[in-house]
Amino acid sequence: MPKEFSRSQRMGEQIRRELAELVRDELQDPRLTWVSFTDIKLSRDLGYASVYFSVLRPEEHEQASELLNQAAGFLRHHLAARIRARTTPQLKFIYDDSIERGSSMDALIAKARASDADHDE
Numbered sequence: 364m365p366k367e368f369s370r371s372q373r374m375g376e377q378i379r380r381e382l383a384e385l386v387r388d389e390l391q392d393p394r395l396t397w398v399s400f401t402d403i404k405l406s407r408d409l410g411y412a413s414v415y416f417s418v419l420r421p422e423e424h425e426q427a428s429e430l431l432n433q434a435a436g437f438l439r440h441h442l443a444a445r446i447r448a449r450t451t452p453q454l455k456f457i458y459d460d461s462i463e464r465g466s467s468m469d470a471l472i473a474k475a476r477a478s479d480a481d482h483d484e
Contacts, residue, residue: 374448375403378412381445382454385438386431398427401459405452412452415459424458431456 379400386395397419404413418427431438435454443451 371405371407371409374409374446375405375412377446378405378414378442378452379403381442382414382438385441385445389441390434390437392430394423395427395430398431401461409448410450410452412454414454414456416456417459417462421460421463424460428456428458 379402382400386392386398398416399418400414400416402415404415405411414431416427416431418424432455435456439451439454442454
């Protein structure tokens with residue numbers, strides 16, 4: 364039997380897809396062209412959404428976070444027209460640094476393996 368997804372998971376996925384389209388089509392800010400939304404965490408009452416995002420160049424994450432949080436009201440307004448829900452959650456954008464942390468962990472593991480290989484010889 365397939366696993367059922369909760370309402371918050373389904374709504375989170377729909378919000379993620381719609382936000383990606385809104386940022387691309389409606390905002391048209393060249394500073395946000397390489398933003399991708401990685402996850403959405405909704406509160407139990409679906410009134411608040413923490414939107415996790417990543418950017419192509421990590422040094423630009425502060426600027427992207429500021430721009431997205433400034434546009435949160437605009438995005439929420441347009442999101443309300445696109446999704447079928449009684450209320451549209453308030454949006455808070457948070458930078459997702461998991462990709463950077465994963466890369467640094469890979470580098471540490473590679474360094475440890477190289478050190479072990481040199482030590483064994």
